[in-house]
Amino acid sequence: MMGDRSGFGGIGGTGNAGGLDELNDLYEAIILDHYRSPRNTAPVDSPDIDLEVNNPFCGDEFHIQLKVDGDTVSQVGITGRGCAISQASASLLAELVEGKTSSEVRAAVSAFRRLLKGEEVSDEEMEKLGDIEALSGVRKFPVRIKCALLSWVGLGDALEEHLAK
């Protein structure tokens, strides 16, 4: 294609068709609920994993603490500040991983990444993600995907590192 707009051929665009209605997809009730009342915000005593994740560009920052018993995440605390998406995503993550084995967490992080990228996620995986499905509206707002992923990527990496020790 060498048409007049060839310089623009592959623009990703925002991918959303427009109007305020789209916002309903992004800010579902579940997300607003987790944003306003984040779960698992209590500090964890002598955590096995204790990390700060942040995105200096938007200022989101979260403090993630985990207790790991053998192969199981026994306790989670996540506090911080960020936009509705990063905040709700962190809260949903905390809720999800508590009591899960490392391989379950790994699987969840992988499925969540795929969900946001619009790649294939099986029904079984979807079911395990539970309420987190509410975040799939973020797909229509690609620039906000990094908000949704911030704590997930941090926690996933930290857990791998911890287990590798």
Added chain:
Amino acid sequence: MMGDRSGFGGIGGTGNAGGLDELNDLYEAIILDHYRSPRNTAPVDSPDIDLEVNNPFCGDEFHIQLKVDGDTVSQVGITGRGCAISQASASLLAELVEGKTSSEVRAAVSAFRRLLKGEEVSDEEMEKLGDIEALSGVRKFPVRIKCALLSWVGLGDALEEHLAK
């Protein structure tokens, strides 16, 4: 004026209307003659003024030597290499200044500058410039004006400096 070509309002352009005929104005017979057979190329013995002028961008370079007796230029030698314009201009200059007083040289340099810039030159001045009028075709080729001026500016400045000593 805020029209579509406002960015171009003041382009000087080449100022020449076009075609090969214009070249006849630039390369008049007198100029070609001085280019092929430059005058006053013999070196001057123990010159009072001895200077090199050059334009590194086009590579023109001239070696100008003068003997000055009191207030009069008694002997001139100019050698060098350059385009037809700079070469002919140097040769015409050499011819002109020999035997002239400093104020006559000063007047000639001033008149020549004005001639090339398209400013007013009196009939009397024109007459004094003589064959040099042939260089007035350079006006139509503004980018070549510096070729025509190269040796004149150098010699004029050097003479002033010499006399100020």
Added chain:
Amino acid sequence: MSTTGPGIDVSPANDVDIGRMLDVEAVRADFPILSRKINDRPLVYLDNAATTQKPRQVIAALTNFYEQTNANVHRGVHTLSIEATDAYELARTKVAKFINAPRPETVIWTRNTSESLNLVAATWANAHVGEGDNIVITAMEHHSNIVPWQQLAARKNAELRYLAVGKDGLLDMANIESIIDSRTKIVSVTHVSNVLGTVNPVAELANRAHEVGAVILIDAAQSVPHMPVDVQAIDADFLCFSAHKMLGPTGIGVLYGKYDLLDEMPPYMYGGDMILEVTYEDATWNDLPYKFEAGTPNIADAIATGAAVDYLSELGMENVWEHEQQLTAYGMDQISSLNHITIFGPEDPALKGGVISFVHDKIHPHDLGTALDQQGIAIRTGHHCAMPLVRSYGVVAAARASFYVYNTKTEIDALVDGIRETERYFVR
């Protein structure tokens, strides 16, 4: 000042509230992008401090150059090269006139304000700042006017001093005499803050700098586009700005400097046009301004910058400023009438340029940005490349609306309605 042409209203008052001097509708008609729809809504572009939109005259300058004149400049004897050189140098002359620079050679083309600042830090300041000397900037600088000085200070064992910003958003001028002292070599300050909008007293600072023998560099990225700026009246030693923030293209900026300062400075980059003569052993430098313009310059964008300057000159910079003052006053009024809002910077709109930065108690700036975008309204959110300043307000991000010649009160109303609409989600 001309009073004809698009965007100029010669009738005394066609709209009693605004646009007395500027016919905004005529201006808007010159900007093709303003007819774009965003998410099915008309575009309301309020991100002008980041970059401005371009009128058709500027776009046409680019198109015309590439369709009719394009050639490399300097040293060419063919027609296109001569025309391109003339147009390129004419643009420099226009810019010089626009800021009242005494000579065109004192206008150096760079890529942007950031490069202009880096150039001065790497040449003049690198040669003049020594151990124990100090460099003075302010607490409200853009990163581009902080980091080059941090690096220089570290390299030279010099001190980097900050003029403080008060709670009122104004520069604390009380102790400039102790901060700008005999060991100060350069004072580098923003003319107008891109976060607070604050207009700083640059002439006064220049005065103090000169008293102690220092030079003053003015980051005019947010002033030259918006108000009349006269480098000689301010007595600026150096002054920087970017074309893309003043209706011009991306990729080109300006460094103005006093002739004698520029003339004694070492070059910044080497090659191409900046050279007079090269041998295998050595090289000599060309005269100003070329000494600072290595390689093929951004010819087309320089020429288009000339067109931007023409456009602004036609409007008249007094009118541009007046228009923005009116929008700012109206915007401050409207935005501050909302609940949950804190505005940063001077409260008095007369003390600031057309920039309103704010935070909302209940809505994170990014959520607000996304929600407004759904309504076609473009604002900027984040730290605005002024992290330390934004953090000093206890936040890491803020929302910012910033205005230009084509903005209207109606657009400010849309912004305010848009914030209200967003509150539906976030405020219970």
Added chain:
Amino acid sequence: MSTTGPGIDVSPANDVDIGRMLDVEAVRADFPILSRKINDRPLVYLDNAATTQKPRQVIAALTNFYEQTNANVHRGVHTLSIEATDAYELARTKVAKFINAPRPETVIWTRNTSESLNLVAATWANAHVGEGDNIVITAMEHHSNIVPWQQLAARKNAELRYLAVGKDGLLDMANIESIIDSRTKIVSVTHVSNVLGTVNPVAELANRAHEVGAVILIDAAQSVPHMPVDVQAIDADFLCFSAHKMLGPTGIGVLYGKYDLLDEMPPYMYGGDMILEVTYEDATWNDLPYKFEAGTPNIADAIATGAAVDYLSELGMENVWEHEQQLTAYGMDQISSLNHITIFGPEDPALKGGVISFVHDKIHPHDLGTALDQQGIAIRTGHHCAMPLVRSYGVVAAARASFYVYNTKTEIDALVDGIRETERYFVR
């Protein structure tokens, strides 16, 4: 390789001599400036080594950007900013693919080749070249690839070594083993000479550089526009070129570098996008490629460079090269058939790119340039920013005709006729 679209001829052979792969007439129709008259004659543009003309697709990329998408990139959450960022990064990806760079982040946008060269000299080389080390360049470099190294060598007390150029216009490779030695830190060579046209054996030089632990920088200003270049196949550590010499806009160039080298390098300029975090005390750098892109980038011209790369890719770089080879062979043949002419550089057209530099015994290059311009023919005259090389031929100026995709044999005929016409004045 695609075989549709303007400029591509799918029929096997519509012109037995030339244009077998490239439909030159279709290409020419894409270049608005080619219908311009110069001094009443059709423009014959043979100054392509200085800068090339632009097809409507590139001009349209600029216009479309400014009319529909313009915004500042990165960090914006509004639609225009997101679209602008995507388009800007897509252009980087296109350029990366064009030179077969392994990752888009290894493509840094600069202003031009000259800035790219200065960047490497001021960062990588400044950090790695020490006293007693040496830097190797060639005797046929452009000033931009000489002077930064002269300056660095002087500053570091290092040695600047030149690979010689033989009478045949080829690099003297006989003693590269002694010249590029264990103290060599960087070898910086032009891929194709802008004066002689010589294509240098850069892969071989890279090999030798790597043998001694040096890095190789390739000045590809005259190669990337004209032939397929694969940075991985050459094993280039750094490679530089300018968009304006390859159908793209002025004001933008590229520095390619191996990821690990770029990653360990200090920044060149500070501010804006190149920063990760700033406090009043200190700053940390962003990742590649942003670490090297301070301030608002040249967004529009980057996107237009993507359009230029698209255009060239559609034509196919093998076809571009083949076309120029045919023109060069024809041009060498025709020009050398004239009296009084000396051509510089390799005699065998297969050893050179589309550049023919020559002098005429009886006509000074500037007189020839002016006379040809009267006939609508644009060539370059002078030292071509390679003074030491041009002087080594015993002259201070030469005439140069250089070709590109839109040039034809007919235009070469016009040049030759033009020279003959000029001889009427100068040759008795």
